Amino acid sequence: MKGPEGPFAYWFNIPHLISLRKGDTVDVDRRNVLEMRHISKHFAGVKANDDIDIELKKGEVLALLGENGAGKTTLMNILFGIYKADNGEIVINGKSIHISSPHDALKHGVGMVQQHFTLVPSFTTAENIVLGLKELGFIPKTKNVESRIEELGNRYGLPVNPRAKVWTLSVGEKQRIEILKLLYTGAKILILDEPTAVLTPQEAESLFEAVRKMVADGASVIFISHKLDEVMEVSDRVTVLRSGKVVGTVNTAEVTKNDLARMMVGRDVILDIQKPEVEIGKKILEIENLKVKNDKGLLSVNNLNLEVKAGEVLGIAGVAGNGQRELAEAIYGLRKVEVGKILLHGKDITGTSVSHRIKEGIAYIPEDRKGTATCPNLPVSTNLFLKNTITRLADSTHFFIDRKKIVEKAAELINSYSIMTPSPKTPVKFLSGGNIQKVVLARELSTTPSLIIASHPTRGLDIGAMEFVYRTLLEQKRKGAAILLLAGELYEIFRLSDRVAVIYEGEIVGYAPPDPAYIEEIGLMMGGSKKAGELH
């Protein structure tokens, strides 16, 4: 830090921020291990990073907080050598350096755990960790490596089995391997990109523990997140990004969650949305004794019964992997039903095609918006009309599609769902996660469906976009749609649902009202330790 007259002077002039002067609040001895100066990067007309400065001190956790599309991941990808900055300088331990590949970055002690893991599934933990290291030799000797991995794992509270094949492991375990891989290589600057997105609360807690031990051992951690709670919990300082620019850097201890939220979205967030009072109508969806297999051929929905009525939001609470995805896909027609019946408006739709169900009014917001819900290389306009409702939407027939009308109609949807895109013709892959989700919502909800299956509709979204999703879904409820909400986060379920059903190992084990008073019961049912009958 050079002081107020240095190149970072403008930070200090933002009135509501707590300024950081040398020796003011931060230990003087803590030198900067990393500085990124004036980093700029743009993609196809979008400025992802605009003159960003950040610095990281030895032994601290710096949180990078920002909405989706704020430029956090881009900035870190530049640091890790995946992207090349258009402008700017990276200084590590006082030396200006040049990073052109992840290999370079690792040489300088910079390691990154990305959102999508880069492990070889058929290799063991140990093999994955030593993969690409020089000491591996021509004939890998993983034996001595294994004990070191176990030792490292125990020291940081990241238990792994070095001999397990990676494909047999859970997401949490894979993440631990990624982190150990960096520690094993001797990385001193660790970048964790939204590490808790894939973890259960317990796993997240032990990750935080590990992070604390790592910084205590002299490593420095950059923690990318958009979750305020965890930023408050784990970080020493927070740098907030908004639309590719630094909003400010603050000491975590000196701010509140609301301060951070305000910096992040640039306006006060409406933290509670009123559920509209809607008269519950007739049954829309009924499921009877449903059994569905997962990709591995195991029964993952087992004798499931439920019903959703018009104007009702049924929230399904459960730990990820208890059959939620298979249930959603079975209702939508993407997955074969082994046993049981699915009724829509009282008519049996089991075994009908996806396109039939779309016509019958089922909308589906899948959790995997990039892999399932959109075509990354096709323009936004095509993605808005992906489904076979295209002819209805653009007043066309199968043999005559009016392109002008499609672009017009797309512009309309882009406008009313405030999708941030340079043009309707931009390939959807250039949009940020939140905007891709808006494209999906615009498509799914513009046809006034009678049943909406919403699977993690806000996963990875920032507060602004979340709010938007909630409002849009509740608007559909007001219009009388039945909504089946499958979400990971309980508070989201509480906020939207009229009833909460808990799923455990493919079965609905109980119902509860969406009232925080029942949170403990719901938690116990999610964990499989309490059955409905014992609840009251």
Add this chain to the structure above:
Amino acid sequence: MNILVPVVSIIFSLLVMGIILLIFFQRSGMSWGQAFSETLSAYGEMFSWPFGNVYGIYQTLLKMVPLAFVGLGLSFAYRMKIWNIGGEGQLYMGAFAATWGALFLFNGIENKFLMITLILLMGAAFGALWAAIPAFMKAFAKTDEIVVTLMLNYVAIFWVDYLVYGPWKDPKGYNFPLTAEYPESAKLPTMFNGEVHVGIIMVIVLAVILQYVYSRTSWGFNSAIAGDNQKAAKYAGINIGFYTIVALLVSGAIGGMGGAVQMMGIQHRLQHGFSPGYGYTAIIIAWLAKLNPLAILLVSFLFGGLLVGNEQLQMFYRLPLALIYIFQGLVLFSLMGGEAIFNYRIRFVKERAVEE
């Protein structure tokens, strides 16, 4: 869309080809200087004849027809990322079916229009039939279409060979491997004093139809979706199996029609090796044209010209026919490379020393 990539690839291939020619001439006993001027004049001949001379252009158009037919057919499958390498086989099966129709099934039909329509349908049906094998295998058993279509090419070629060397050999043909000549009613009408047959008009009409199908019909939209992301296509309610089968059937049908047109327009009899690899060249054409039907017409014209030009070289410079395949290989090679490179932006930066 980047037009620069195909253009630069062709120029690059011409340069490399020039070097090969230069060495070829030098090795045949010329000095480097002579070889250089010989190369230049060979290039001059290669381009001035097929594109700069009325008779050359007629020849070019004739060569263009089968190339464009198969290229258009391939584009239909390639849009869905179904890699039909069987254009050659589908062409041969179309030619076989046309001959079957002309010489046996419909022999005696005097009405030219009826005869030609029937033969076209025969060609399309057998091209489709040939593509149906990989189509059903892919749709129901997830077999790789590249291997199946490629292997079926050989089956088709040898099937035609069997016929022209065996049961269908023309008894009056001095033992050459060819069938009897088609009846008059099965020969395509010609234009320009008999220099060019009407197949060229058919292929232009076909390209316009495909252009419309790709850009203005729900088939065009849905096949683009299925081509980009299969999962999204399933999610959007597109029946992938159905689309796969139809894409390959239509692709094969167009190729087969190309075979029938080639028979009725030029050969007028089925014979051994009537195609100098049109079906393979068409793969390159479809790629260079980025699957755009109108661009396929243009690129086929250029490649037709190359074939004609190469025949000139063969005659006047005693160059081997294989050179044209080297050239085609170079084009495809630099095209693929160019596509990969153009996905990145090349920028020159001052390299700073990486300090340890």
